[in-house]
Amino acid sequence: MPLGSAHLLQTVAGNVKRQRARHGWSQQELAERSQVSRGMIAKIESGAENVSLATLGRIALAFGISFTDVVSAAGPEGAGLAGAPVQVWQGPRPGSRVALLGSFVGQRMTDLFEWTLAPGDRYVGEPDLARTRELVYVVKGALTLEHADGSPTLKAGQALGFPSDRPYALVNAGRGELRFILAVVG
Numbered sequence: 216m217p218l219g220s221a222h223l224l225q226t227v228a229g230n231v232k233r234q235r236a237r238h239g240w241s242q243q244e245l246a247e248r249s250q251v252s253r254g255m256i257a258k259i260e261s262g263a264e265n266v267s268l269a270t271l272g273r274i275a276l277a278f279g280i281s282f283t284d285v286v287s288a289a290g291p292e293g294a295g296l297a298g299a300p301v302q303v304w305q306g307p308r309p310g311s312r313v314a315l316l317g318s319f320v321g322q323r324m325t326d327l328f329e330w331t332l333a334p335g336d337r338y339v340g341e342p343d344l345a346r347t348r349e350l351v352y353v354v355k356g357a358l359t360l361e362h363a364d365g366s367p368t369l370k371a372g373q374a375l376g377f378p379s380d381r382p383y384a385l386v387n388a389g390r391g392e393l394r395f396i397l398a399v400v401g
Contacts, residue, residue, distance in 0.1 A: 221262070223303070226288045227271065228262035234278045234285075235260075249277035250344065268303060268313070269341040269379075272401060275324065276344065282318040282326040282399075300329060308333035310392065326399040332358075332387035340383045347401035349379040356393035359386040369395075 235245050242260070246253040251273050258264030259274075275285045286301050300314035310333040318326040332338065343349075351358065352374040359368045361384040362377055368388075369375055377383070379399065387393035 220302075222288075223286065223301070224265070225262045227266070227286055228260050230285050230287075231256070231274060232260050234280065238278065245274070245277060249273040267341040269343050271303075272324070272326065272347075272399065273344060275318075276401060279320060281320050281324065282315060286315060303328075304338070306332065306336050306338065308336040311336040311338075313338075316396075324399075324401050326401075328397045328399070330385070330393075330395050330397055332356075332385065332393040334387055334390050334392070337384050337386040340379060340385065342381050343379045343399070343401055345380050347379050347399065348376055350374060350376045350398045350400070351385075352396045354394040354396060356387060356391055356395075357389050358393055358395055359388050360384075361386060 235242070240248070242256045243253050245251075246256050249256075251270055255264065255266070255270065259266055271285050272282060275282050283301075286303055300316050302312055303315050304313035306312060310331060312331050314329045316327045316329055318324065330338075351360070351369065353369045353371050355371055357368050357370050359366060360375065360377065363381050363383075364377065367375060
C-alpha cells in the first residue's frame with residue numbers, strides 16, 4: 216500500500232518509535248501486542264517500508280491511540296482530529312486516493328476515511344483484527360464490494376456494513392470516478 220509520500224513514512228516511523236519508547240516496549244513486545252511481525256515493526260520504524268492501513272490500525276490499537284496519532288505530524292495526542300485530511304493511500308491509477316478525516320478511541324477505535332477510486336481501480340484490503348467492522352457510504356458512482364459474504368454493488372446514497380476481519384476488495388468497475396466514505400470500527 217503506497218502511503219503517498221516519504222514524509223508520511225517518516226512521520227509514521229517517528230510516531231511509532233515515540234509511542235513504543237513512551238510505553239517502554241521493545242519492538243518484540245509491540246509486535247506481540249499488535250500481531251505485526253517484529254521485522255515489519257523494524258521496517259516501519261526505519262521509514263523504509265510501505266505498510267497497509269490494517270497494519271497501522273493494529274499498531275494504533277496496541278498503543279491505545281487513534282489512527283490519527285499514528286499518521287499525523289501535529290496535533291494533540293488523542294484529539295482524534297487530523298485538522299486537514301491526511302492522505303494515507305495512493306492507488307496505482309491517477310486520482311485513486313484515501314484521506315483520513317479523523318479517528319478517536321472510545322470503547323472501540325473508530326476511523327473515518329474519504330476514498331476516491333478511478334475507473335477500473337481496486338483496493339485489496341488486508342484482514343483487520345477479529346470483530347472489526349467497516350461501514351461504507353457511497354457518495355458518487357458505484358462501489359462493488361468483493362467479500363466472502365457476496366459481492367454487492369452499492370450506488371450513490373447506499374450504505375453497507377461488513378466484517379473486515381477477512382479478505383475483501385473495494386472496486387470501481389464503472390467508467391466514472393467513485394467516491395465513498397468508509398468508517399472502520401475495531
